Amino acid sequence: MPDAMPIILVSFLLLVVAIGIIMLVLLYQKKQLQYINEKEQLKASFEKEILESKLEMQEQTMKNISQEVHDNIGQVLSLVRLNINALDCNESKPVMQEKIKDLSRLTGKVIQDLRDLSKSLHSDTITEKxxxxxxxxxxxxxxxxxxxxxxxxxxxxxxxxxxxxxxxxxxxxxxxxxxxxxxxxxxxxxxxxxxxxxxxxxxxxxxxxxxxxxxxxxxxxxxxxxxxxxxxxxxxxxxxxxxxxxxxxxxxxxxxxxxxxxxxx
Amino acid sequence: MRSFLINELEPIAYATYMIALLLQFNQYKHERHWVLFLYYFFAATVLYAGIVLTEDGYTNLFPKNSKWHILTEGNNWSYNLLYIVNIFVFSWFFYILLHDKLKKRMVAVCCVCNVVLFTYVDIVFRKFFSDFNSTIYGLVFLTIVLYTLLYLHQLLRDIKEENLLADFDFWLICGYVLYYLGSFVIVIYYQNAGEHQRGNIWAMHNIILFICSLMLLTAYFRIPTYQKRPL
Known part of the structure; x- marks a missing residue:
C-alpha cells in the first residue's frame, strides 16, 4: 500500500487540478458574458450620447440661424422695404439712381449673409470641418x-x-x-x-x-x-x-x- | 512495457509537444512557441543521450581516464542540465506572456533564485554529474506552477471576447499546471523511494507528461472548431 501512495496522491491532486481548470473555464465564461453585456450597454449609451450630441448641435445651429435671420437678414430686408416705400417717382434721376444703388447694395448684403448662412449649414458637421x-x-x-x-x-x-x-x-x-x-x-x-x-x-x-x-x-x-x-x-x-x-x-x-x-x- | 513507460515514453511525449508547437508556430509565427519547440527538441535529445550513454553497449564509449567518461556513469547530468535550461526557458516564456509589471518582476526573482540554487548545489558542491537532487528539482516545478497560476490569474483579470478554449497558450499552460504539480509530488517521493517504486513513480511522471502533450496536440486540432463558437 505505501508503494501506491504517491500514485494515489498524484492522481488525487491531478483530479483536483482538472476540476479547478474546469471551474476556471466556467468562471471565465461567466465573466466573459458579463463583460460582453457591459460592453454592449456601454456601446448603446455611447450611441445614445452621440445622438443627443447631434441633436444638441442641430438645435444650436437652428438657434444660430434664427438669430442670424432676426438680427441681420431681417433688419436689412426691413431697411430695403423702407427704402422701396420711400421711393418717389417724381424725384430727379440722380437721386433716384442713388436710392436704387443703396437698395442694390443692401440686397447684395442680404444675399451675402444668406450665402454665409447656407455655407454654415452645409459644413456644420465635425466630419467636414x-x-x-x-x-x-x-x-x-x-x-x-x-x-x-x-x-x-x-x-x-x-x-x-x-x-x-x-x-x-x-x-x-x-x-x-x-x-x-x-x-x-x-x-x-x-x-x-x-x-x-x-x-x-x-x-x-x-x-x-x-x-x-x-x-x-x-x-x-x-x-x-x-x-x-x-x-x-x-x-x-x-x-x-x-x-x-x-x-x-x-x-x-x-x-x-x-x-x-x-x-x- | 514497464521499461517503455520508464525510458521511452518521456522522449515520445517531448516529440508530441514538439509537433504541437511546430504546427502552432508554423501557423501564427509566435517566437515563444518556436523557443519552446527548441527546448523540447533539446530536452528530448539530452534525455535520450542520457539513456543511451548509460546503456551497457555505450559505457566504454569514452576511455575511463577521459573526462567525458563521467557521462556514461549515470544520466543524472541530463536531468540537471534540463533543470537549468528549464528554469531559463520557462521564466522567459512566462515573462513574455504576463503583462503585469509585478508578475514579471516575480518571474525574474524566481528565475534568479533558482539559478542561484543551481549554482550552489550543482556547481559549488559539484553534484552536477553525481546526484539528482529531487528537492531542488521539485522547487523548479513549484516555481513553474507559480508561473502558471500567475497566468491563470491574469486570464481572469483580463477578460477577452474570444473563446478561451480557442487559445493555444491556455491549453499549453493547463497542461503545465497538471504536469508540474504532479511532477512536484513525484520528485519529492522519488528521493525516498526504493528502486522498484522509483520505476513506478517515474513511469507515472512520464504518463502525465505524455497525456499533457497529447492534450495540447488534440487542442491544436480542435481550436478551429472553438474559434467558430462565440463562447
Missing part, C-alpha cells in the same frame, strides 16, 4: 458677438480622433462656452488646445464669477454632461473654480501611438 475647424468656427462666432475678449491658442501639430470622439469633444467645448455665456458673467474667455504627443488637451479659462466646485447644488446638468461625456470617451476632466476667481476647465484625452502615428503620416 474637423474638431479644430469646428472650435475655430464657434470661437469666431463668439468673437464676432463682441461680448467677450477672447484668445485661442493652438499648440502642436493637429491630429485627428475618430469622428464620434471629436463630436463628443466638441460638444464638451460647446457646453463649457454656453455655461460661460449663460452663468459666468465673464469678460474674458481663453481657450488653449494642445495636440501633445501623449495627450490631447483642451483648457478653457474665464474670468467670471466662478463657483464652489464642492457645492453639489452648483453641479447642474451642464457640468454633469461635461463629466459624463469625458468619461464616455476615456478623457480626464478637471474643473477648478472658486467664487469670484473665474473658472478653469481642462479635458485631457490620452493619445494612442497609432493616432499620433496617423497624424505624423
Amino acid at each position: 474637423g474638431l479644430i475647424g469646428a472650435i475655430e468656427y464657434e470661437f469666431d462666432l463668439l468673437k464676432k458677438s463682441g461680448a467677450f475678449a477672447t484668445s485661442l491658442i493652438i499648440e502642436g501639430e493637429p491630429y485627428t480622433f475618430p469622428d464620434q470622439k471629436e463630436l463628443i469633444l466638441f460638444r464638451i467645448f460647446q457646453e463649457v462656452i454656453n455655461n460661460i455665456i449663460k452663468h459666468a458673467q465673464a469678460s474674458l474667455i481663453q481657450v488653449r488646445v494642445c495636440f501633445c504627443i501623449d495627450k490631447f488637451m483642451l483648457e478653457i479659462n474665464d474670468d467670471g464669477q466662478g463657483f464652489d466646485v464642492n457645492n453639489t447644488t452648483n453641479n447642474g446638468l451642464g457640468l454633469k454632461n461635461i463629466r459624463n461625456r469625458s468619461q464616455l470617451i476615456g478623457a480626464l476632466h478637471n474643473i477648478d473654480s472658486q467664487p469670484g476667481k473665474g473658472t478653469m476647465i481642462k479635458i485631457e484625452l490620452p493619445v494612442s501611438y497609432t493616432n499620433f502615428n496617423q497624424a505624423m503620416v
Whole structure:
C-alpha cells in the first residue's frame, strides 16, 4: 500500500487540478458574458450620447440661424422695404439712381449673409470641418458677438480622433462656452488646445464669477454632461473654480501611438 | 512495457509537444512557441543521450581516464542540465506572456533564485554529474506552477471576447499546471523511494507528461472548431 501512495496522491491532486481548470473555464465564461453585456450597454449609451450630441448641435445651429435671420437678414430686408416705400417717382434721376444703388447694395448684403448662412449649414458637421475647424468656427462666432475678449491658442501639430470622439469633444467645448455665456458673467474667455504627443488637451479659462466646485447644488446638468461625456470617451476632466476667481476647465484625452502615428503620416 | 513507460515514453511525449508547437508556430509565427519547440527538441535529445550513454553497449564509449567518461556513469547530468535550461526557458516564456509589471518582476526573482540554487548545489558542491537532487528539482516545478497560476490569474483579470478554449497558450499552460504539480509530488517521493517504486513513480511522471502533450496536440486540432463558437 505505501508503494501506491504517491500514485494515489498524484492522481488525487491531478483530479483536483482538472476540476479547478474546469471551474476556471466556467468562471471565465461567466465573466466573459458579463463583460460582453457591459460592453454592449456601454456601446448603446455611447450611441445614445452621440445622438443627443447631434441633436444638441442641430438645435444650436437652428438657434444660430434664427438669430442670424432676426438680427441681420431681417433688419436689412426691413431697411430695403423702407427704402422701396420711400421711393418717389417724381424725384430727379440722380437721386433716384442713388436710392436704387443703396437698395442694390443692401440686397447684395442680404444675399451675402444668406450665402454665409447656407455655407454654415452645409459644413456644420465635425466630419467636414474637423474638431479644430469646428472650435475655430464657434470661437469666431463668439468673437464676432463682441461680448467677450477672447484668445485661442493652438499648440502642436493637429491630429485627428475618430469622428464620434471629436463630436463628443466638441460638444464638451460647446457646453463649457454656453455655461460661460449663460452663468459666468465673464469678460474674458481663453481657450488653449494642445495636440501633445501623449495627450490631447483642451483648457478653457474665464474670468467670471466662478463657483464652489464642492457645492453639489452648483453641479447642474451642464457640468454633469461635461463629466459624463469625458468619461464616455476615456478623457480626464478637471474643473477648478472658486467664487469670484473665474473658472478653469481642462479635458485631457490620452493619445494612442497609432493616432499620433496617423497624424505624423 | 514497464521499461517503455520508464525510458521511452518521456522522449515520445517531448516529440508530441514538439509537433504541437511546430504546427502552432508554423501557423501564427509566435517566437515563444518556436523557443519552446527548441527546448523540447533539446530536452528530448539530452534525455535520450542520457539513456543511451548509460546503456551497457555505450559505457566504454569514452576511455575511463577521459573526462567525458563521467557521462556514461549515470544520466543524472541530463536531468540537471534540463533543470537549468528549464528554469531559463520557462521564466522567459512566462515573462513574455504576463503583462503585469509585478508578475514579471516575480518571474525574474524566481528565475534568479533558482539559478542561484543551481549554482550552489550543482556547481559549488559539484553534484552536477553525481546526484539528482529531487528537492531542488521539485522547487523548479513549484516555481513553474507559480508561473502558471500567475497566468491563470491574469486570464481572469483580463477578460477577452474570444473563446478561451480557442487559445493555444491556455491549453499549453493547463497542461503545465497538471504536469508540474504532479511532477512536484513525484520528485519529492522519488528521493525516498526504493528502486522498484522509483520505476513506478517515474513511469507515472512520464504518463502525465505524455497525456499533457497529447492534450495540447488534440487542442491544436480542435481550436478551429472553438474559434467558430462565440463562447
